[in-house]
Each structure stands twice: as structure tokens, then as C-alpha cells.
Amino acid sequence: MFELQLTAKAYAGRPVLGALRLQLSPGQRLALLGPSGIGKSTLLNIVAGLDTEFSGTRRCAAELRIGYLFQEPRLLPWRTVAQNLRLVGAEPQRIDALLGEVGLPDVADLYPRQLSLGMARRVALARALAFDPDLLLLDEPTASLDGDTADAMRTLLTGVLQRRPELALVLVSHDPRDAERLTGQQLTLAAAAPRPPLERAGITTK
Amino acid sequence: MSRRLRDYLLVLTLLLGVWQLLAQQLGDPLLPTPQAVLQALVREWSSGALAHHLLATLRRVLIAFVIALLLGTLLGWAMGRSAGANRVLDPLLVLLLNLPALVLIILLYVWMGLVEAAAVLAVVLNKIPNVAVILREGVRSLDPELEQMARIYRFPLRRRVFDLWLPQLFPFLMAATRGGLALIWKIVLVVELLGRSDGVGFQLHLAFQVFDVAAILAYSLSFIVIVQAIEWCLLQPLERRARRWQRLGQGSGAHV
Numbered sequence: 001m002f003e004l005q006l007t008a009k010a011y012a013g014r015p016v017l018g019a020l021r022l023q024l025s026p027g028q029r030l031a032l033l034g035p036s037g038i039g040k041s042t043l044l045n046i047v048a049g050l051d052t053e054f055s056g057t058r059r060c061a062a063e064l065r066i067g068y069l070f071q072e073p074r075l076l077p078w079r080t081v082a083q084n085l086r087l088v089g090a091e092p093q094r095i096d097a098l099l100g101e102v103g104l105p106d107v108a109d110l111y112p113r114q115l116s117l118g119m120a121r122r123v124a125l126a127r128a129l130a131f132d133p134d135l136l137l138l139d140e141p142t143a144s145l146d147g148d149t150a151d152a153m154r155t156l157l158t159g160v161l162q163r164r165p166e167l168a169l170v171l172v173s174h175d176p177r178d179a180e181r182l183t184g185q186q187l188t189l190a191a192a193a194p195r196p197p198l199e200r201a202g203i204t205t206k
Numbered sequence: 207m208s209r210r211l212r213d214y215l216l217v218l219t220l221l222l223g224v225w226q227l228l229a230q231q232l233g234d235p236l237l238p239t240p241q242a243v244l245q246a247l248v249r250e251w252s253s254g255a256l257a258h259h260l261l262a263t264l265r266r267v268l269i270a271f272v273i274a275l276l277l278g279t280l281l282g283w284a285m286g287r288s289a290g291a292n293r294v295l296d297p298l299l300v301l302l303l304n305l306p307a308l309v310l311i312i313l314l315y316v317w318m319g320l321v322e323a324a325a326v327l328a329v330v331l332n333k334i335p336n337v338a339v340i341l342r343e344g345v346r347s348l349d350p351e352l353e354q355m356a357r358i359y360r361f362p363l364r365r366r367v368f369d370l371w372l373p374q375l376f377p378f379l380m381a382a383t384r385g386g387l388a389l390i391w392k393i394v395l396v397v398e399l400l401g402r403s404d405g406v407g408f409q410l411h412l413a414f415q416v417f418d419v420a421a422i423l424a425y426s427l428s429f430i431v432i433v434q435a436i437e438w439c440l441l442q443p444l445e446r447r448a449r450r451w452q453r454l455g456q457g458s459g460a461h462v
């Protein structure tokens with residue numbers, strides 16, 4: 001349902017990602033691991049279709065629905081939590097269920113600024129789910145959370161994925177625990193030679 | 207809030223007191239006492255002239271303001287979004303910004319005749335560059351990350367306008383509105399003075415010819431009150447409502 005054949009990605013002549021092939025079918029879960037600055041968010045933006053300035057090809061149906069949990073929550077700060085969910089198409093009667101699923105039954109009328117980072121991220125997850133995606137992209141879902149909160153997030157995500165067997169997933173993280181709990185397929189984005197570790201990252205799925 | 211009102215009234219009373227004293231000391235008809243101005247006000251009001259001319263001016267101000275805000279916003283939008291549009295339109299904008307209001311008014315009256323359309327157009331053209339410059343800044347400061355979010359979740363145009371762009375542009379629109387009303391009504395007075403037969407500017411012109419300072423003050427003070435009323439009864443409540451999310455979010459937010 002989705003295929004990306006990346007030859008190279010550079011920012012203003014500075015190479016960031018090397019050759020890489022990604023193929024996804026419904027229900028497939030894939031994790032990409034790698035240290036900070038290696039190009040994980042860059043790759044997800046390409047997968048999401050937000051960044052088209054790369055050499056290679058990206059193929060998917062135009063109607064493929066992608067839910068993207070960005071590294072920052074990116075909620076509209078001037079709209080309440082409920083309104084943020086409504087904006088991606090959630091019917092009013094679904095909002096309570098969606099917020100319940102991410103463990104936040106009482107925040108519908110709060111503004112994003114009134115939430116902690118962990119809560120805001122869960123609301124952003126609820127929004128991604130409200131969109132009824134075929135493909136879910138998670139960018140560092142547990143970064144900057146304390147140990148227990150990060151664990152709770154992993155448990156929450158495990159449940160979300162179990163309830164949606166058809167949902168395909170691409171997760172990027174620097175934390176191998178995310179990959180272990182959430183996916184069956186893990187790849188490490190390795191900095192390719194020569195030295196400067198940020199400059200070339202290349203992987204291929206087998 | 208009530209403290210601000212108290213200070214406001216205090217300053218106002220003080221000013222009135224100084225004026226009263228000065229006028230009494232001088233005893234010159236060219237500086238009438240507050241009572242004389244009040245009498246002029248009552249006289250003009252009961253003859254119906256005050257309401258008639260205030261409304262004429264207010265109508266021009268509002269029409270010119272709405273048109274200038276709309277066109278200025280569109281222009282600012284184009285210039286903020288596209289470097290090409292900015293290159294082409296920027297010299298034009300600078301020209302309009304530096305063109306004295308008076309020159310534009312005279313030229314339009316000469317070309318179009320002393321008609322209402324010329325009057326309004328002159329005001330609009332004076333105000334548009336102002337709005338465009340403010341809105342261009344606003345458009346440039348739109349958050350690209352939220353833009354990406356809206357693309358991912360396929361926000362239709364209506365939602366982009368009302369839920370994504372307008373809230374971000376609100377402070378800029380507010381700045382354009384505040385500066386706009388103040389600027390526009392001053393230009394409208396000149397436009398009326400030069401080529402209209404109603405409005406506060408026209409009345410000022412008549413009063414000037416007979417040195418009727420009381421009438422001059424009565425008319426201008428009434429219009430100041432109207433502009434102040436718009437600020438208090440319309441703009442400030444609107445602003446409070448639109449900024450609710452910021453007030454509620456203060457202090458408790460763990461991220462920016």
C-alpha cells in the first residue's frame with residue numbers, strides 16, 4: 001500500500017539520508033532506530049508526503065490516510081482539546097471514546113496549554129486516531145517523558161495497535177524499548193562511512 | 207479594570223478643570239469654556255445636525271475601513287506568501303506609504319470630481335499600504351509546523367482560514383484595526399473638508415470660517431467619544447474573547 005524508494009536526501013547540499021527502500025502493507029509495523037540528528041524526522045516527513053524535495057520515488061494511493069504524531073504535539077493552541085479532535089473530522093459523539101482510549105477522559109474542554117507534554121502528546125495521538133488512519137507515523141513518542149510516563153505511553157500505544165490490526169505503523173525513536181514493545185521489525189539507521197556521523201545514513205529493508 | 211477606569215476619569219476631570227480655569231482667566235471667545243462647548247453640543251444635537259454629520263462621517267469611516275482591511279489583507283497575504291509578489295508590489299507600497307494623504311485626495315477629486323466614490327477611494331488608498339505591511343509580517347510569522355499538520359489532516363480551506371490562519375493573524379488584524387480607525391477618521395475629515403457637503407469635516411470647515419471654536423470642539427470631541435466607544439464596546443471585548451486560550455493557558459502549561 002505504500003512504497004518509498006529513496007536514493008538520497010540532502011538539505012542545501014548537505015546529505016542527510018542515503019539510499020533506503022521502504023515497503024509497507026496493511027498491519028505492518030516497522031521501527032527505525034537511530035541517534036539524535038541522524039534524520040529520523042526528516043525521513044518521516046518524506047514518508048508523510050510533506051517533504052517532496054528528495055531524490056527517489058514515493059508511491060501510495062492518494063486516498064491513503066496518514067496519521068502523524070509529530071515530535072511536538074502541534075495542537076492548535078487556540079482551540080480546546082475537543083475542538084482539535086473535531087477539526088480532523090471526529091464526530092462529537094466519538095470524542096469521549098477517543099479521549100478515553102488515550103487515558104484522558106476529563107480534558108475535552110481544556111486548551112492545549114493547560115496540558116502537560118505527556119498529556120498533549122496523548123491528545124495528539126487521539127487526534128491521529130480520530131482521523132481513522134491507514135498508516136500511523138510516530139516520531140519519538142516517548143522522548144522527554146520520565147521513565148514511568150514513557151512506560152505508560154508504550155502500554156497505551158500497544159493497546160491502540162492491538163485494537164487496530166489493519167493499521168500500518170512506522171515508528172522512529174532513539175529508544176530501542178519503543179521498538180521492542182511496538183513492532184516486530186526493527187531497523188537501525190546507521191551513520192554510513194565516512195566520518196561525520198550526521199551526514200549519511202543508509203539502510204535497506206531486506 | 208475598575209482602577210484603570212478610575213485613573214481615566216481622574217485624568218479627564220483634571221484636564222477639564224485646567225481647561226475651565228484657563229478659559230475663565232483668558233475670557234477670550236477663541237477659547238470657550240467647557241459650558242460653552244456643551245451648549246454648542248446641545249444646540250447641534252437638538253437641531254439634528256450633530257447626529258446627521260456624525261453618522262455621515264462614521265459611515266465613510268466604516269466603509270473605507272472595511273474595504274481597506276479586506277484589500278490590505280489580501281495584498282499582505284500575497285506579499286507574505288510569495289517572494290515574487292513581494293518584489294513586484296513592494297515599490298508600489300513604498301510609493302503609496304510616502305505619498306501624502308492630501309496629494310492623493312486632491313488628485314482623486316480632480317480626476318473623479320467631488321463625488322463620494324472619490325472620497326472613499328482616497329481614504330482606502332491611504333490605508334491599504336498600512337494594513338498590507340502589518341499583515342505581511344503576520345503572514346510571514348504563520349507557523350509552518352501547524353501548516354504541515356493541517357496538510358496531513360486535510361483541513362479544507364474554510365478550516366484553514368478560520369481555525370488555522372485567522373487565530374494566528376488576529377493580533378496583526380487587531381493592530382491594523384486600531385491604527386486604522388485612528389488614521390482613517392482623521393483622513394476622512396480632510397476628505398470631507400475638501401469636497402463633501404456633510405460630515406464632521408464639512409462642519410469643521412463651516413465653523414472654521416466663522417471662528418466658532420465651541421462648535422469645532424463640540425464636533426471633534428463627539429467623534430473622539432465615538433471612536434473610544436468602538437474601542438471599548440467592540441474591540442476590547444472581541445480581543446478578550448479571542449485571547450481566552452492564552453489567559454487560561456498561563457502558568458499551567460508545561461510546554462510552549
Ligand SMILES: Nc1ncnc2c1ncn2[C@@H]1O[C@H](COP(=O)(O)OP(=O)(O)OP(=O)(O)O)[C@@H](O)[C@H]1O
Pocket residue numbers: 011012016035036037038039040041042043071174198
Ligand atoms: N529544515 C532543515 N534545513 C536544514 N537542515 C535540516 C533541516 N531539518 C533538519 N536538518 C538537519 O538534518 C539532520 C537530521 O534532522 P532530523 O530532525 O531529521 O533528525 P532526527 O533524527 O529527527 O533527530 P532528533 O532525534 O533529535 O529528533 C540534522 O543534522 C539537521 O540539522
Ligand SMILES: [Mg+2]
Pocket residue numbers: 040041042071139
Ligand atoms: Mg526528530
